[in-house]
Amino acid sequence: MNNIRQFSSKEDIQEQACLWVSRLDRGLLDEEKVQLDEWLSESNAHRQALLDAASLWDDMSVLNELSGLFPQPQSRKTKQKQRMGKQVVWGMAATFFVVAVALSVIVQRTWFESAPQFANxxxxxxxxxxxxxxxxxxxxxxxxxxxxxxxxxxxxxxxxxxxxxxxxxxxxxxxxxxxxxxxxxxxxxxxxxxxxxxxxxxxxxxxxxxxxxxxxxxxxxxxxxxxxxxxxxxxxxxxxxxxxxxxxxxxxxxxxxxxxxxxxxIDDDLAWQQGMIVFKGEPLEAVLAEIGRYTPVRFNISGDALRKRRVAGYFKVGDIDGLLSALKSSFNIEYEKVTENSIQLSVAKS
Structure with a gap:
């Protein structure tokens, strides 16, 4: 298994927390226990992300272990004492957490030895x-x-x-x-x-x-x-x-x-797997929002009436030139390429 990487963005921290909870669900390896202890001690954001991820998990063993690491609210007096010894408390909590996981692994060892073996x-x-x-x-x-x-x-x-x-x-x-x-x-x-x-x-x-x-x-x-x-x-x-x-x-x-x-x-909904997008009369605004998932190009639509104009047809994913050609020939919609990634759409003049 690859070593745990250090993350900095919110999305990466959330992703790593999800991975840690799922690993707790199946039991941690010895080196993973050390890595988790180090990861938790790096920042409060890591601890909070692990708690948030645990609240989405319905496995009792994981949640009960986390309840030891993240105890319920205490009285004001107790909170003041905890704040005075914040670093010590977190260090003890992390150590207790690793011990709890180790005990869980020992209890389940007999079952795992008799179960089919799968790589983690x-x-x-x-x-x-x-x-x-x-x-x-x-x-x-x-x-x-x-x-x-x-x-x-x-x-x-x-x-x-x-x-x-x-x-x-x-x-x-x-x-x-x-x-x-x-x-x-x-x-x-x-x-x-x-x-x-x-x-x-x-x-x-x-x-x-x-x-x-x-x-x-x-x-x-x-x-x-x-x-x-x-x-x-x-x-x-x-x-x-x-x-x-x-x-x-x-x-x-x-x-x-x-x-x-x-x-x-169903075939139309999954047409993206064949590189196609299918529209069945959706408003132009919704059509362009869906197409925008596949390209950095952004569209500006002139007027509410044009935004609501219904569009139907099969379009190739990423084929912006083909799309513009179809909009002009079939739906009377003109286009102007303002920049490389910006296109203005308007109703064609008679």
Whole structure:
């Protein structure tokens, strides 16, 4: 396994915290315990990020261990004492945390020795604007990553955990009942055993989910039950909503109204995998926002009427010249290239 890298940006710190929590879920190696201790001692931001990531995790062993590292609020007098010995407290907490993890590993050693052996895999996969990638994961699952996207992958002997940090990805999940396949995005997680589904962020917290094969379980990680987990030892019943092949919904905490798709609809939604984008009468403004995911070129539209003009057709990803030609010939829309990456659109004069 590669050594843990030092991160500085907020996004990288959040990504690293997610990886640490998923590794805690399967048990840390000796060298990882030392690396985690060092990482926690580097900054308060690291400790806070680990706590935030833990609040999204529903594994009791991880959360109970973190409750020792991040105790519940104390009285004012106790807080004052803690502030006076802040550095000492954090050092002791980190040491206690490593000991707790070590005990957990010892308790589970017998089970792991009799279970099938899998290599612990942690990696990051990302694409630039206009780039796509097809990746075969360690378990045989297929990951198709769309433009400007990032996922982290963490596989262990008991779980297959992925975090979609940005963009869009399609998953074809290899069948493995012993190791559920879970993808976290925003405030939700999507879990499958053997199936295929597509997830695309539509804003910072919501994503669009299309189930193309089998079924998946969608859970809200910010449910009341999940929020109580950090300082609770009670058993939590798995809650969520099953979605089946051919269903599509926007997910943001809860699953919005689902719709049933025909095979043609599914093919159109996944046309990006063949390098195409399909529009069926969306407003020009929405069309250009979608096309903008694949190119650094930005479009300025003259007038509200033109922004709302409906556009339909098949367009090749990244083919801006082809797009402009189609807009002019089929939709009477003129264009002017203001700069290399800026184009002005207006209604063509009669």
């Amino acid at each position: 895999i942690s990696e990051k996969v990302q694409t630039d604007v206009g780039e796509q990638k097809n990746v075969i994961l360690a378990d045989g699952s297929k990951l198709h990553l769309n433009t400007n996207s990032i996922v982290t992958v963490d596989f262990s002997a008991s779980a297959r955990n992925i975090v979609l940090l940005r963009g869009e990805a399609h998953f074809e999940v290899a069948h493995d009942k012993q190791r559920p396949f879970s993808v976290t995005a925003g405030s939700n997680t999507v879990t499958a055993v053997g199936t295929a589904f597509n997830m695309q962020y539509v804003d910072d917290n919501a994503f669009e989910l299309v189930v193309t094969e089998g079924k998946v379980l969608v859970k809200d990680r910010f449910s009341a039950a999940s929020n109580d987990l950090l300082f609770s030892r009670k058993s939590v019943t798995e809650e969520g909503l099953l979605m089946f092949a051919g269903e599509k919904a926007t997910v943001q905490g809860k699953v919005e109204e689902r719709e049933n798709l025909s095979q043609n609809d």
